[in-house]
Amino acid sequence: MEAFLSNIDKVVDGFSWTVRLTLFSALFSFLLGILLTAMRVSPVPLLRGVSTAYVETIRNTPLTLVLLFCGLGLNSALGLSLAGSVAWDVFWWAVVGLSAYTSCFVSESLRSGINTIPLGQVEAARSLGLTFTQNLRLIVIPQALRTVVGPLGSVLIALLKNTTVASVAGLGVQEASREMKLMFDQGIAPVLPTFVGFAIGFLILTLPLGYFFGWLSKRVAVAR
Amino acid sequence: MSAQNVLFDVPGPRARARYAVYTVFTVLAFAAALAVVYLGFNRTFGEGAPPLLSARAWAVNPEGQWAADKWAPFLDPATWTDYVIPGLQNTLTAALLASVLAIVFGLVFGIGRLSDNRGIRTVSGAVVEFFRGIPLLMLIFFTMALPIAVNQLLQAFGMPPLTPGTFQVTALTAVVTGLTLYNGSVLAEVFRAGINAVPKGQSEAAYSIGMNKGKVMRLILIPQAVTSMMPAIVAQLVVLLKDSALGYIIAFPELLRSFTLIGTRYGNVIPAAIICAVIYVVINISLSRLAIWLERRNSRRGRATPHVGAVGVEPSDVEPVGAADTGKRPDEPGGH
DSSP states (O other): OHHHHHTHHHHHHHHHHHHHHHHHHHHHHHHHHHHHHHHHTSSOHHHHHHHHHHHHHHHTSOHHHHHHIIIIIIIIISOOOSSSSHHHHHHHHHHHHHHHHHHHHHHHHHHHHHTTSOHHHHHHHHHTTOOHHHIIIIIIHHHHHHHTHHHHHHHHHHHHHHGGGGGSTTTOOOOHHHHHHHHHHTTSSOHHHHHHHHHHHHHHHHHHHHHHHHHHHHHSOOOO | OOHHHHSSOOOOHHHHHHHHHHHHHHHHHHHHHHHHHHHHHTTOSSTTOOOTTSHHHHSOOTTSTTSHHHHGGGGSHHHIIIIIHHHHHHHHHHHHHHHHHHHHHHHHHHHHTTOSSHHHHHHHHHHHHHHHHSOHHHHHHHHHTHHHHHHHHHHHTTOOOOOTTSSOOOHHHHHHHHHHHHHHHHHHHHHHHHHHHSOHHHHHHHHHTTOOHHHIIIIIIHHHHHHHHHHHHHHHHHHHHHHGGGGGGGTOOOHHHHHHHHHHHHTOHHHHHHHHHHHHHHHHHHHHHHHHHHHHHHHHTTOOOOOOOSTTOOGGGSOOOSHHHHSOOTTOOOOO
């Protein structure tokens, strides 16, 4: 255990990348998820089609493949660069991949939230003369968001755990699981305490998030 | 509510004109995105590329990813027999093994969490929450490092290390172990929610005709729980199949690994990625359709599928949302 604790700076550094990946990807996937949902329920058939096709394709592709595509395809093969230094370049590509993937799940959650809103709400809004956009912005999305706080929490936790995949070939973000693997392989610290230490690190992040979203979903639930 | 029909009126002439304008914009944006992708992978975009409007930029570049010889390997049966089919076999083997083991694991710990014995309940709860709360990839890495861990433990207790070669962990073992522990824990919650959702009268009636606890569980609760949770179980198996691609990271020769090998061998990363994605999407969409069909069948028969929340969230905490009319559940597991 001492060997693990004496390397605590590496652990903290790994988790700092994990948290950064999670925060940025959460932000972008939330925004993209709302956009996809709005497209999915829009009056323009083509927008609906594009959104459906995107969600169904990416949702059914393994995240590893999505990230490999960003890493090997876009970053290495095409030489597209998002930042000056390698560490930040792979970081931003990982954020792109994770956001592209997670936004599908955000959109699916929101859409099922929209489906819970009673018809009367939307009919009333429309009879007041609200346009589609106003209807979505003022009536539908706020209520849908409140219903799906729990599921969105699940998506966020899944995203946090998915950030570990960003250590795959072609990206190699120095996040927690990669630090753990390096510590295993280089014999820096014994395997068992290292694993337990990193596992506790992840539990410290995921469990409170789960309880928080459980509490929040009750708190903001729409009384019907 | 069926959003699609209610959020907007049947368009009149002006709205139709407006929608037509939106459609044109969408087509333009979509075409622009496609063009960038095409030119990008054609290697005729960005610095040093021929001008955008020249014919040279749009012609298929033999150096680019769309060149015919980059796709030719996929017309060669040898590519399929040497790479794709063995990869697919490995993926399906891992997924199938892990599915069976995960269902067993899930049943054991799901029922364990409902035990009357407080010790069993606590231990099962801790196991399930632990494996559900940490990333699958960490479990795979740990399983791979298990021989090192055993030797280190033996050393710590002053015993001689294992003879090399007696205890080895193959990539397949590591993938299957990781998938089993993680998905088994999720399935444990699924089973628990399903058993809890069986009406109380069922077990009361069973007890009153003299069944003991084991029989009530085995004959009354589990069959009903499994039927009602079938959509969630299949949905989780889709996640499991998708996650088997994590084996790529530890060099398990599964489908994704096969395609990266093809990609490096023929220098056709993009065609390989596209065909690989198509295979995964086809398999997963068929499985998802099965889950949706099962859920529709359940709701036709008046059995709603109960709901499972995230780690740390009690199943009962989350209201079932909008299950019936879309056939989709809001928390279809977020990938892992």
